[in-house]
Amino acid sequence: MIPTLEWTREGVRLLDQTRLPLEETFVLASSYQEVADAITTMIVRGAPAIGVSAAMGVALGVKHSSAANLADLETEFKQICQVLAATRPTAVNLFWAISRMGVRFAGLLSQSGITIDAIRAALIDEALQMYDEDIAACRAMGAHGAVLLPTTGGVLTHCNAGALATCGYGTALGVIRSAVELGHQIQVYADETRPFLQGARLTAWELMHDGIPTTVLCDNMAASLMRRGKIQAVIVGADRIAANGDVANKIGTYGVAVLAREHGIPFFVAAPWSTIDLETATGDDIPIEERPAIEVTHHGGKQLTPNGASVVNPAFDVTPAKYVTAIITELGVLRAPYAEALQGLESAAAAG
Secondary structure, eight states: OOSSSSEOOSSEEOOOTSSSSTTOEOOOOOOOOHHHHHTTSSSSSSSHHHHHHHHHHHHHHTTTTSSSSSHHHHHHHHHHHHHTSSSSSSSSSHHHHHHHHHHHHHHHHHSSSSHHHHHHHHHHHHHHHHHHHHHHHHHHHHHHHGGGGGGGGEEEEOOOOGGGGGSBBBBBHHHHHHHHHHHHHEEEEEETTTTTIIIIIIHHHHHHHHOOOEEEGGGGGHHHHTTTTSSEEEOOOSSSTTTTEEEEEEEEEEHHHHHHHTOOOOOOOOOOOOGEEESSOOGGGGGGOOOTTTHHHHHHTTEOSTTTTTOOOEEEEEGGGGGGGGEEETTTEEEESSHHHHHHHHHHHHHH
């Protein structure tokens, strides 16, 4: 796959996902403010990719800092983090990444004789390590989840949880890729995912790039295909998973989960451990981003709705844990009851 994002000497190089699938162009973010803008405008999107982009944005901000001493650098570091944290509220990976960079920064400040140049180098290394860890996590998720998918048949996915939403390989699409590598004969059905059309523009593009059979359908067609026996499994990504297993994902996911339950179809969620938010008790506590109305009223520069029409445009919805068959992470596959499963996995991870 073409790299979704990468660190360069000049800045963070991002594949402009707003121009896919017809244009494969890149944007160079040469300051942390430009990284923040790329996240806000969805040039880069997908919870894991947002997190690593933010980490690189922090490193970039410190790299270009003109601070004369450590005290000034600490003040500037806080400002950099605040700007990046204000970009998108739902994807917990954003805050996880910024927090991790903050912990690393604090540790560096505590070292006697540390220099600003040494801090710059260490923060770049930390961001690059997070990039590598994300790809490894996606590969591990793929290995854990592939066996859950049917050996033959249709698999529905919503939004884009692939290489484009991560640093490479993907979460939900990584599981599909792994299943195909095992020899599964899978036909992917990609919801177009209104109003931003991540499924039609992005999922179809990257799966076709890999030669995986893919059919795009309007969001309101899923029920009909399920009733006709075309769908044997559903797999999606996540932007935040609460402590009880409730899942926040792209708007429309909740409806797909309800339909899957009605038709007896397993509904899987694939997400890295960094997407798990044990500090958030339930999905009711997850902040839901409201996107600009123009994403609904216009498409391709053309107005679709009457002047003055009211618009609601939540970017995400919450799927209650009761609809989730299993949560696939790089640490293993979790099943209900999720509160106990998530807490147990955290304890196991902390124990090493």
